[in-house]
Amino acid sequence: MAKAKTVFVCDQCGAQQPKWAGQCPDCGAWNSLVEQGVAASGAAAKGRGRIGYAGEARVRLLRDVAPEETPRTGTGLAELDRVLGGGLVPGSVTLIGGDPGIGKSTLLQQMLASTQPRLRGLYVTGEESLEQVHLRAQRLGLPTGELAVLAETCVERIVALAGAEQPQLMVVDSVQTVFTETLTSAPGSVSQLRESAAALVRHAKTTGTALVLVGHVTKEGTIAGPRVLEHMVDTVLYFQDETASRYRVIRAVKNRFGAVNELGVFAMTDTGLKEVANPSAIFLSRHEAAVAGSVVMVAREGTRPLLVEVQALVDDSHLHNPRRVALGPDAGRLAMLLAVLHRHGGIGLSDQDVFVNVVGGMRVHETAADLPIVLAALSSFRDKPLPQGLVAFGELGLAGEVRPVPGGEERLREAAKHGFERAIVPAANAPRKGRDAGIRVIPVKRLSEALDAL
Incomplete structure (x- = not known):
C-alpha cells in the first residue's frame, strides 16, 4: 500500500516545505510549519480544461477589451x-x-x-x-x-x-x-x-x-x-x-x-x-475655556477628512533619559520632531518628559500631524493655551521647512464646516487665488514662521 504523502505548510505565509524546520525559510516565522496531507491527484486535477471564472484563456490586446460600468x-x-x-x-x-x-x-x-x-x-x-x-x-x-x-x-x-x-x-x-x-x-x-x-x-x-x-x-x-x-x-x-x-x-x-x-x-x-x-465630534473635547497643550488637526482617512484633537503634556523630568511617549502618533517620529523644534525653533526639551496623545484613541500615522504635535508640545511647555478656533496641519522636514500634505483644501473646508476660524497650514496647501475655503488661512513655509504666527 502506497504511503500517504505529506508536506509541511507554514500557517503564517502558506509556503510548503518537504520537511519540518524550526523556522519558515520563506517568511522567517518560528514554529509555524504544520504537517498537512496532500490532496489526491484526481481531486487536484478535477475541473482542469474548463474555462475559468476569469474568462477564456487567450491573449488579447488591452485596447480590444471594452470596459464595462460596474453596477x-x-x-x-x-x-x-x-x-x-x-x-x-x-x-x-x-x-x-x-x-x-x-x-x-x-x-x-x-x-x-x-x-x-x-x-x-x-x-x-x-x-x-x-x-x-x-x-x-x-x-x-x-x-x-x-x-x-x-x-x-x-x-x-x-x-x-x-x-x-x-x-x-x-x-x-x-x-x-x-x-x-x-x-x-x-x-x-x-x-x-x-x-x-x-x-x-x-x-x-x-x-x-x-x-x-x-x-x-x-x-x-x-x-x-x-x-x-x-x-x-x-x-x-x-x-x-x-x-x-x-x-x-x-x-x-x-x-x-x-x-x-x-x-x-x-x-x-x-x-x-x-x-x-459626524465622526469628528467623537474625537474632539469640548473645553469651556482654552487649555494649554491642546490643538485640533484635520486628519485624512481615505477620502474623508476628520477633526481630531492632539494633546501634549510637557513636564520636568527626574530621569537621566527623559520619557517620550506617544499614543496615536509614532513614538520615533515624536523624538525627531522635538529635535527639529530645538534646532529650528530654539526651544529645547531635552530635560523634559513629553507625552503626546490623540483624543479618542485614534491612530494617526500620516505626516500631517507633525505641526500640530510641535505646537501642542510648545503650548504645554510654555503653559500658554493656543487660540480657540485654531486648526493646524503640515509635515515638518529636518531642515525646518513645512511641507504640504494631500487634500489640503478638503481639510480646510471640513474645519470651516465645524466653525473653526483660523488655520496654520503649509504655504503649498493654501487655497489658490479666487478660491475661498471659508476660513482664515495662515500659510507658513518654515517652522519659525508658524511659531511667529502664534
Whole structure:
C-alpha cells in the first residue's frame, strides 16, 4: 500500500516545505510549519480544461477589451457603502475581520435585512445555530420572514445549496469553520482555508454572487491564516474598536473597487449598530475655556477628512533619559520632531518628559500631524493655551521647512464646516487665488514662521 504523502505548510505565509524546520525559510516565522496531507491527484486535477471564472484563456490586446460600468447596490448603511466604494458589486468577494464580540455578525445581519427587498440574501453560519441567529434578529428588531439562513460548514454542500437557492448576496460566518471533504486536515488549517476560500470565490465569480466572508483575527489584530486569503479576495475590511467604547470603526485596507484606508464609523446601541453622521465630534473635547497643550488637526482617512484633537503634556523630568511617549502618533517620529523644534525653533526639551496623545484613541500615522504635535508640545511647555478656533496641519522636514500634505483644501473646508476660524497650514496647501475655503488661512513655509504666527 502506497504511503500517504505529506508536506509541511507554514500557517503564517502558506509556503510548503518537504520537511519540518524550526523556522519558515520563506517568511522567517518560528514554529509555524504544520504537517498537512496532500490532496489526491484526481481531486487536484478535477475541473482542469474548463474555462475559468476569469474568462477564456487567450491573449488579447488591452485596447480590444471594452470596459464595462460596474453596477453597485447599496447596502442600506451609508458608512458601509463609503468603505466599500459605493456599494456591493456583483461577483465581488469581501473579507471582514475583527475582535470577538465587536459586532461583525450584527453588522452583516443588518446589511442582509436592509438589502432584502432588493437582493436575495443567504446567511451561512458555521459558529451559531439557527435559533441563535433568529434570537439576534429579534433583539435587533430585524425582519425575519424572508431571510434565508443555512447552518453548514462543508464547502461542497454550501456551494451546492447556494447554487440551488441562487442568492445575489451571501454571507459566510466564518471562513475558519468551513472545510472541504477533499482534505483530511482540521477546519481552520492553512490548506483548508486556502481550498475552502478558493471554492467560495470560484462560486461567487461564476454566478455573480456578492460574497462576504467573516474572518477571525489573531492577537496581533491581523486576520488569522495565511496571507494568501487576503490576496484571493477583492476587499479586506477590519472592524475595530478605536475608542474602547461603544464606537466602532470599519476600515478598508484593500479594495479593488474603491479607495483604501477609507473609514466608516458606527455606534453600538441596544438595537444594533447605528451610523455616526459626524465622526469628528467623537474625537474632539469640548473645553469651556482654552487649555494649554491642546490643538485640533484635520486628519485624512481615505477620502474623508476628520477633526481630531492632539494633546501634549510637557513636564520636568527626574530621569537621566527623559520619557517620550506617544499614543496615536509614532513614538520615533515624536523624538525627531522635538529635535527639529530645538534646532529650528530654539526651544529645547531635552530635560523634559513629553507625552503626546490623540483624543479618542485614534491612530494617526500620516505626516500631517507633525505641526500640530510641535505646537501642542510648545503650548504645554510654555503653559500658554493656543487660540480657540485654531486648526493646524503640515509635515515638518529636518531642515525646518513645512511641507504640504494631500487634500489640503478638503481639510480646510471640513474645519470651516465645524466653525473653526483660523488655520496654520503649509504655504503649498493654501487655497489658490479666487478660491475661498471659508476660513482664515495662515500659510507658513518654515517652522519659525508658524511659531511667529502664534
